[in-house]
Amino acid sequence: LRHTNQLDSISHADRGMSLEQAVNESNQYYRARNKAVIHKKPTPIQIVDVSYPKRSAAVIREAYFQAASTTDYNGIYRGHYIDFDAKETTNKTSFPLANFHAHQIQHLRDCFQLGGICFALISFKPSNELFLLNGPDLFSAWDLQSQGGRKSIPKKQITQKGYALPYRFNPVIPYLDAVDKIIAAHKGEKNEF
Amino acid sequence: LRHTNQLDSISHADRGMSLEQAVNESNQYYRARNKAVIHKKPTPIQIVDVSYPKRSAAVIREAYFQAASTTDYNGIYRGHYIDFDAKETTNKTSFPLANFHAHQIQHLRDCFQLGGICFALISFKPSNELFLLNGPDLFSAWDLQSQGGRKSIPKKQITQKGYALPYRFNPVIPYLDAVDKIIAAHKGEKNEF
Ligand SMILES: [Mg+2]
Numbered sequence: 001l002r003h004t005n006q007l008d009s010i011s012h013a014d015r016g017m018s019l020e021q022a023v024n025e026s027n028q029y030y031r032a033r034n035k036a037v038i039h040k041k042p043t044p045i046q047i048v049d050v051s052y053p054k055r056s057a058a059v060i061r062e063a064y065f066q067a068a069s070t071t072d073y074n075g076i077y078r079g080h081y082i083d084f085d086a087k088e089t090t091n092k093t094s095f096p097l098a099n100f101h102a103h104q105i106q107h108l109r110d111c112f113q114l115g116g117i118c119f120a121l122i123s124f125k126p127s128n129e130l131f132l133l134n135g136p137d138l139f140s141a142w143d144l145q146s147q148g149g150r151k152s153i154p155k156k157q158i159t160q161k162g163y164a165l166p167y168r169f170n171p172v173i174p175y176l177d178a179v180d181k182i183i184a185a186h187k188g189e190k191n192e193f
Numbered sequence: 194l195r196h197t198n199q200l201d202s203i204s205h206a207d208r209g210m211s212l213e214q215a216v217n218e219s220n221q222y223y224r225a226r227n228k229a230v231i232h233k234k235p236t237p238i239q240i241v242d243v244s245y246p247k248r249s250a251a252v253i254r255e256a257y258f259q260a261a262s263t264t265d266y267n268g269i270y271r272g273h274y275i276d277f278d279a280k281e282t283t284n285k286t287s288f289p290l291a292n293f294h295a296h297q298i299q300h301l302r303d304c305f306q307l308g309g310i311c312f313a314l315i316s317f318k319p320s321n322e323l324f325l326l327n328g329p330d331l332f333s334a335w336d337l338q339s340q341g342g343r344k345s346i347p348k349k350q351i352t353q354k355g356y357a358l359p360y361r362f363n364p365v366i367p368y369l370d371a372v373d374k375i376i377a378a379h380k381g382e383k384n385e386f
């Protein structure tokens with residue numbers, strides 16, 4: 001049985017969208033309303049061979065996918081640097097940390113240290129549920145791993161510490177509402193951000 | 194005759210580096226010292242055909258370069274969202290605005306409106322001189338263009354309004370020194386940023 005929130009909302013999957021498409025659409029929505037400028041970075045590609053046919057566009061003939069050295073998304077919202085990645089799992093009860101590369105966590109941590117708002121969007125595909133997990137909560141789960149802790153974050157923990165993101169029509173994923181809460185919480189702590 | 198500053202410094206070109214390489218090296222320098230996390234975005238590529246050979250990496254067999262919808266560089270420094278592009282000209286006395294696409298200026302303007310520090314690094318190749326021109330000064334030159342103004346920014350104006358960036362060894366291009374001045378000037382104006 002899905003709870004009311006889930007019954008009312010139609011997930012990106014229900015709408016035939018990948019998580020990436022849903023995030024991109026949400027970013028376009030925010031961008032069009034001058035709320036935020038957040039983009040997905042292009043996939044890094046190592047180009048080996050390019051041909052230049054006469055009177056037409058250059059054609060890449062041999063290239064390889066490279067590992068990304070950062071997260072997929074960054075930008076600006078309310079004067080804040082925003083940095084995140086969107087991940088999905090087919091697991092029902094936990095999110096496997098193997099979805100992240102160590103250098104992505106390091107990148108989020110470095111940006112957080114410099115004052116950025118850094119997080120993960122985590123989608124549980126079986127239940128169509130989506131959460132924003134803030135950087136510090138992600139980092140502590142990651143660090144416990146190397147201290148003999150578990151290799152995944154229990155969904156229960158994500159439900160408690162993270163922000164549940166309902167699906168909407170506009171934007172599909174209203175994740176900046178959760179970012180507003182992070183900013184408000186931080187202001188409460190420090191009286192500045 | 195080049196002035197002292199130029200005699201003492203060795204430009205990226207003198208060192209056999211492209212402007213892009215020099216900016217990337219500077220970013221690596223800042224990154225390694227936890228001063229800033231600023232990356233060049235990968236070139237966007239439209240992939241048409243990929244082959245998946247057995248037991249080896251996927252090979253992109255047909256792909257095309259796409260126009261970038263944003264600037265090349267962004268990241269975080271001292272809690273501020275940073276966004277810029279690096280451009281060079283072989284002109285001696287002015288910087289042609291045609292080096293920018295309208296959507297890049299729009300992107301810089303949107304990020305600036307949301308509280309980011311947005312600018313251009315402008316390299317004059319004949320004299321090996323490099324300047325940081327802050328967003329508002331770039332935008333006003335851009336806007337004058339459509340009001341029948343000139344299609345380039347006189348170097349004299351860039352010298353007056355911009356920040357001259359000396360070449361160094363580490364980092365090659367110390368552009369965050371100029372960003373410090375922008376932050377300080379802004380604090381003076383508003384008593385906050
Ligand atoms: Mg990713």
Ligand SMILES: [Mg+2]
Nearest residue numbers: 264265278279
């Ligand atoms: Mg460029």
